[in-house]
Amino acid sequence: AQTVTQSQPEMSVQEAETVTLSCTYDTSESNYYLFWYKQPPSRQMILVIRQEAYKQQNATENRFSVNFQKAAKSFSLKISDSQLGDTAMYFCAFVPGSNDYKLSFGAGTTVTVRA
Amino acid sequence: ETGVTQSPTHLIKTRGQQVTLRCSSQSGHNTVSWYQQALGQGPQFIFQYYREEENGRGNFPPRFSGLQFPNYSSELNVNALELDDSALYLCASSLVGGLHNEQFFGPGTRLTVL
Numbered sequence: 001a002q003t004v005t006q007s008q009p010e011m012s013v014q015e016a017e018t019v020t021l022s023c024t025y026d027t028s029e030s031n032y033y034l035f036w037y038k039q040p041p042s043r044q045m046i047l048v049i050r051q052e053a054y055k056q057q058n059a060t061e062n063r064f065s066v067n068f069q070k071a072a073k074s075f076s077l078k079i080s081d082s083q084l085g086d087t088a089m090y091f092c093a094f095v096p097g098s099n100d101y102k103l104s105f106g107a108g109t110t111v112t113v114r115a
Numbered sequence: 116e117t118g119v120t121q122s123p124t125h126l127i128k129t130r131g132q133q134v135t136l137r138c139s140s141q142s143g144h145n146t147v148s149w150y151q152q153a154l155g156q157g158p159q160f161i162f163q164y165y166r167e168e169e170n171g172r173g174n175f176p177p178r179f180s181g182l183q184f185p186n187y188s189s190e191l192n193v194n195a196l197e198l199d200d201s202a203l204y205l206c207a208s209s210l211v212g213g214l215h216n217e218q219f220f221g222p223g224t225r226l227t228v229l
Contacts, residue, residue: 044223
């Protein structure tokens with residue numbers, strides 16, 4: 001079974017600053033995919049960024065980037081130049097390549113961007 | 116392109132009752148997954164439907180059941196409701212063979228069981 005752990009229940013960041021969210025996972029699979037999803041208050045969940053385990057290069061999407069450490073089974077998300085609209089719950093999620101229908105989510109990290 | 120929609124938005128039921136939640140998948144998607152998200156927690160996988168058949172199930176009892184229709188829309192049925200079934204129920208659609216089975220989520224149905 002796969003588990004995803006997010007150890008930071010809440011994070012607060014000043015507008016325009018940088019915040020890093022941590023995520024660790026446990027799996028015996030060699031091929032898998034990792035995701036960060038954003039769930040704004042009372043709004044639907046959207047994909048922020050994805051990472052394929054077979055790729056060594058860290059994924060980047062505009063102000064969002066990841067630090068993927070496969071050996072350490074770590075997948076952190078960095079939000080640069082934080083904006084008020086980044087305020088949301090962020091979930092780290094994992095899907096195995098061998099059985100790629102079941103997303104396993106972490107408990108989430110609430111990010112609050114202060115003006 | 117039409118996104119994932121869910122109905123109803125909110126629902127209040129009493130313990131022991133039955134409930135049906137509905138989901139319309141994103142245009143072009145053939146797979147629907149259902150998740151339960153308790154307050155303050157991450158979503159938990161309930162099951163997935165592909166080509167009108169259940170294609171995998173999480174750790175949920177049989178009183179959680181589903182359907183997928185030829186137009187790929189889906190229903191989640193929960194019988195004999197319990198207080199712990201109170202949660203946000205999320206539907207996500209995807210395309211088999213698509214990019215890493217990326218799932219697109221609907222806004223959810225908030226179920227309250229009294």
